[in-house]
Each structure stands twice: as C-alpha cells, then as structure tokens.
Amino acid sequence: MSTPSLTHPMLPEASHDEMAQQLFIRDLKMWLGGEIEPLQGEIARKLDPGPSHNDRDAEAFARLHEEPAFRSWAGMFRASQEIMWDDIWRSVERQADALDARADAVSLGSLKLDPDFKAPAYLVDGHVHIMPGGYDLDAPGVKQGAMMDRGGAVYMLGRNGGFLNDGRGKTVLAHVYALYPDLAPRRILELGCGVGTSLLPLAQAFPEAESYGLDVGSSMLRYAHARAGHLGVAAHFVQGSAEQAPFEDGSFDLVFSAALMHETSAEAIERILAESHRLLRPGGVAVHLEVPSRYDELDLWSQIRSQVERDYNNEPAWQAATSADYAALMRTAGFKDVAVGFQDAAWAPAPGQGGFGSESKGVFRSWFVTSARR
Amino acid sequence: MPMECCRVNLPPPTAGRREITGLSVIEDQALSMIAALASELAVARERIDTLERLLDANGTLPRAQVEAYRAEGEAAQQREGLRHSLIAKVFRPLRDASRRALEG
Ligand SMILES: C[S@@+](CC[C@H](N)C(=O)[O-])C[C@H]1O[C@@H](n2cnc3c(N)ncnc32)[C@H](O)[C@@H]1O
Numbered sequence: 001m002s003t004p005s006l007t008h009p010m011l012p013e014a015s016h017d018e019m020a021q022q023l024f025i026r027d028l029k030m031w032l033g034g035e036i037e038p039l040q041g042e043i044a045r046k047l048d049p050g051p052s053h054n055d056r057d058a059e060a061f062a063r064l065h066e067e068p069a070f071r072s073w074a075g076m077f078r079a080s081q082e083i084m085w086d087d088i089w090r091s092v093e094r095q096a097d098a099l100d101a102r103a104d105a106v107s108l109g110s111l112k113l114d115p116d117f118k119a120p121a122y123l124v125d126g127h128v129h130i131m132p133g134g135y136d137l138d139a140p141g142v143k144q145g146a147m148m149d150r151g152g153a154v155y156m157l158g159r160n161g162g163f164l165n166d167g168r169g170k171t172v173l174a175h176v177y178a179l180y181p182d183l184a185p186r187r188i189l190e191l192g193c194g195v196g197t198s199l200l201p202l203a204q205a206f207p208e209a210e211s212y213g214l215d216v217g218s219s220m221l222r223y224a225h226a227r228a229g230h231l232g233v234a235a236h237f238v239q240g241s242a243e244q245a246p247f248e249d250g251s252f253d254l255v256f257s258a259a260l261m262h263e264t265s266a267e268a269i270e271r272i273l274a275e276s277h278r279l280l281r282p283g284g285v286a287v288h289l290e291v292p293s294r295y296d297e298l299d300l301w302s303q304i305r306s307q308v309e310r311d312y313n314n315e316p317a318w319q320a321a322t323s324a325d326y327a328a329l330m331r332t333a334g335f336k337d338v339a340v341g342f343q344d345a346a347w348a349p350a351p352g353q354g355g356f357g358s359e360s361k362g363v364f365r366s367w368f369v370t371s372a373r374r
Numbered sequence: 375m376p377m378e379c380c381r382v383n384l385p386p387p388t389a390g391r392r393e394i395t396g397l398s399v400i401e402d403q404a405l406s407m408i409a410a411l412a413s414e415l416a417v418a419r420e421r422i423d424t425l426e427r428l429l430d431a432n433g434t435l436p437r438a439q440v441e442a443y444r445a446e447g448e449a450a451q452q453r454e455g456l457r458h459s460l461i462a463k464v465f466r467p468l469r470d471a472s473r474r475a476l477e478g
Contacts (some may be wrong), residue, residue, distance in 0.1 A: 016420075016421065016424065017417050017420075017421060020416060020417040020421070021413055021416075021417055024412070024413045024415065024416040024417065028412070028413075030407065050475045051419065062395075065394075065395040066396065071394060071396050071397040071401075072401075074395055074396050074397065075401065075402050075406075076405050076409060078394070078402075079402075079405045079409045079410075080409060081405060082388075083406065083409055083410055083413060084467060085388075086410075086463070087386065087413070089385040090385075093383060093385075124389065124390055125389055125390050126390025127389045127390055130388050130390075130391060131388070132385040132386045132387065133385070133386030133387075134388075134389060134390075137384070137386055162477050164380035205449040273409045275428075292399040311392055312394060314390050314391075325444070356419065359401050
C-alpha cells in the first residue's frame, strides 16, 4: 500500500498522516489475524464438544464466549474494523469536494438511478462489514463509494490487486476462458457490482460488449461510474436489486456475480440465481463466484471464524452462501449442465490457461465458482 | 468546551452492530479507545520519523533548538486543534455509545 502502483484517479488519496493511520490499521489487523487468531483456534479445540455433539460449531462458539481471551480478541477485531472506517470516513470527508469535481470531469457510459428504489432488508438492517451508512446510503456525491473503495483496498490488505482490487473479476474472466472459450458476449451484466472493481476486467476484455453493473446504492454507483470513466471504460451503472433486476428477459450474453451471495440471504441466493437464468438469452452464460471455503469442509476454528464474521462483521449469509448446494440450486433456477468447482485466482487471464478444478487451493489462491450455459 | 476549531460532520451511524456476548459495553469501548490511541501514537511517530529524516538529510537542525521551542499565537492554536481531534478520535466510542443509546 505504501507504493500504490495499481491505482486509479478516482481513489481518495491519503495524506501523510492518513497513510500512516491506514497502514497502522492494516498491520494491526494482520497481527490480530496472524499472531492472536491461531491461539483462538487452540482455545476452540480445547472447548470442542466433540464430533458427536449435534450442534458442535454453535456450542463451541458459545463456550468461547465464556473465555475472556476470546472476548478481548473479538472486541479488538471489531474495534480495528470500526477504526478503519472512522479513519477512512474522515479522509474521504476532507476531500469530498475534490472527489466530486473529479467525478464530474469525465462521462463515459451511463448512470441510471431510481429515486424510489428500496434496498433489501438484509442490507439496511445490518450494514455489511459494519461500514457506517451501509451500501445503500444516499450520501451526497460520490462519498459512500469512495469510502467503500478505499476501505476495500485496506481491508483486502493488498491481496486482491492493490488499489484496483480486481482479482475477482479477473478470475471470472479466467473461468469464462476456461469453460466457455467461444463466448463473445455483446451484453454483459454484473449483479452486485459495488464500485465496479470486478466488472472492469470483463468490460476491458470484451471492448465490443456493452457492460452493465447493477447495485443498490446511488452514491456508490455515482462513484463506480466516475471510476470506470477515469479508467477509460464506458460501462453502464444501474440502481436496483439483483433479486429483481430491471432488465428484460434474455437480454444478456453473460451474467455474473462476484462475492455477492454471502452478503444477501438464503432466500435471496435462490432468487438471484433464477434472475441470472431469466436475464440470459439461450446459449448465454451465468458465472457466480464466491469465497472458496465450503462450510462443511472447514475445521472447527474456521467454522467459528465465519460465525464471527456473521455476528461481528455483519456478513449475514456467510454460512448460507458457503453451505448452499449450488449444483441443485442452479438446476432449480433452470440451468442444465452446471459446473461447480474452484477457479485459480488469475492475475493475467488469457484463453487456454484452464485453471478450473474440483479442489480449492485456499483463500486468495482459488475462488469457488458455479456456472452454466442457458 | 465547544470545539469550534475542528467541528466535522459525524459519520453516518452503523446499523446492526451486535453486542459481543459476555463483553461488557464498557470493555468494548475501552478496547476501541486503546486501539485508537495506538493508532495515534503510530501516526505521530511516523511523522516525527519523517521530520527527523528530512532534517537530517538537509543537514540543519540543532537538537537544542527543538528543546527550547515553545508554541505561541497561531502555532499554539493549531496545536489545540490537533489535540482536539486526537481526543475526538480516541474517545469516539463514548460518543458512538451515547448515539446508540439515544437511538435505541
Ligand atoms: C462484497 S461486495 C462485491 C462487489 C463486487 N462484486 C466486487 O467483486 O468487488 C457485494 C456487493 O453486493 C451488493 N448487493 C448485495 N445484495 C444485493 C442485491 N440484492 N442487489 C444488488 N446488489 C446487492 C452490495 O451492495 C455490494 O456492493
């Protein structure tokens, strides 16, 4: 992060002191994760009620809360996240006018906001990642998107493509090359595009295509539109829900999502998969990328860790999204030949690389993917 | 004491923040204040480090001059601003907890 080579003009800058704050919080998070978390794992194993217990993970999670060392770790884990947002919010607020001016300076593609749109309850009642205001806040100008973008880069600790944070999108592209090499999409849609980090690699790989990003927040989408424009990409950003996307049946050749499901709900996941089927023309391709862990295969501590994310970092559907039977859900959504597996994290995707298989290589090395042709 | 010098808009509130079972609300605040303090200290040390390196590279600040310095006038006022924003940052959990108590 100290030498941001992979960056873009809309990214909020950090002053000398703001950079020091952000590096501090990144390093505090790394220390908590690297030094203290393994100890929590050992404590969890000591408190393990054993494989015969019928609610093993939940019971161990409850027992951990009786252990002060766990509570202080959990408290500090969340404090670091809250401080990160507070630091970033202040920094964005300081430069809000400059960011809005920069946003106004380009206009490629389009932006379509819906003043009557209501975001789904799971995003409104609990702000994901405890980001103040949440994804859908209609903050003035581009502020909320700027906070999300800068926060995402600090949060990812530079493991997902620096300030471009585009590792997930590149991996979706690698998957398309691996399994659907003949696909030449004319219309692409990303469901839950956020600030557009994952959409851009697809839009850039298929410059002839019209690329659309759908998400819930107006400030976030204003930022996404400006960000894409400054990176020279003419993409179209639309406000709406992935559960009921404001597009016609059969109007896309490629519909994808990246790290969307675990921030929704069990019911929403089913509806979003069905939407991806409805939106595709026959022969079109749906790709859904998620975190690589599968809940049942996780060791006890990792299961507990995901409950920590759910309860203390507002990742509402983490467990639902990592336990879902995507092959079955995709078939219910109307798809026939469904691929389910892991795609190697790709940094320079190109046709002919493959990289899709049934084994995960671990977090940030693989992503879970389900895909199918309509 | 109204801190007119450094009034900033407050960040939007965060929805759905749960209590950590068994962690008292006040322990929760204390942890956060300690982390924020450590952050402030890290920032200050980096800044001093920057200054010392630049001064050293440019070759001209006798240490005694630093020791003898006292802030006055505008400099004193600016320092007050620094102190006030440090307080607002470190003790943020107190304000957040009060806001939550008022909302809930
Ligand atoms: C973890 S972010 C990922 C953003 C982006 N796909 C990426 O890879 O960087 C999840 C995004 O999904 C969006 N989201 C969640 N539920 C949604 C829904 N029902 N409709 C549209 N967007 C949704 C959130 O607003 C958020 O921007």
